[in-house]
Amino acid sequence: MITAWKIWLIVAMVAFIVEIFTNTFVFLCFSVGCLASMVASFFTDNINIQLIVFAIFTVISFFTIRPLMNKYAYKKSNQVKTNADALTGSEGYVTETIDNQLNTGRTMVNGDDWRAISENDEIITEKTKIQVVKVDSNRIIVKPLK
Secondary structure (H helix, E strand, O other), rough: OOOOHHHHHHHHHHHHHHHHHHHOOOHHHHHHHHHHHHHHHHOOOHHHHHHHHHHHHHHHHHHHHHHHHHHHHOOOOOOOOOHHHOOOOOEEEEEEEEEEOEEEEEEEEEEEEEEEOOOOOOOOOOOOEEEEEEEEOOOEEEOOOO
C-alpha cells in the first residue's frame, strides 16, 4: 500500500533528479519541501498540514539555500579570459607587412600565426610590435605599439 510518506519521497527524488539537469536550485527547494512534508506525514495524516509544511519549507529553502548555493556554486570568474577575450590586448609582432589595401598581413601572437589588419588602415612593417585591439572572425585587428 502506498502511503503519504512514500509519495513525498518519490516527488522529492523526482525534483532532485530534475534539479541535476537544470542547475537552477529551484527544484532543490521543492525537494527540501517534499522531504519536510514526508517527515510531517509520520506525525499526521492530514494532507492540509503536510501541504502547509511543504509550502513553508519550500519558501524557507528558496530564500536561504538557493542564494547560498548560487553564491558558491556559480562564482563569477571574470579573471580567466578565454578564446577571443584572451587574445584582445595581447602583444605580438608582425611577420608579414600589414597593408589593408593590398589585403596582406600576418602576425605572431602568443605563438600563433594570425591574419591581421591594421586598426586605422595604416601600413605596419615586419618585426613591428603590435597589440591586438579586436578579434574579427579568423583575423585580428591590431595597432602598432609605440
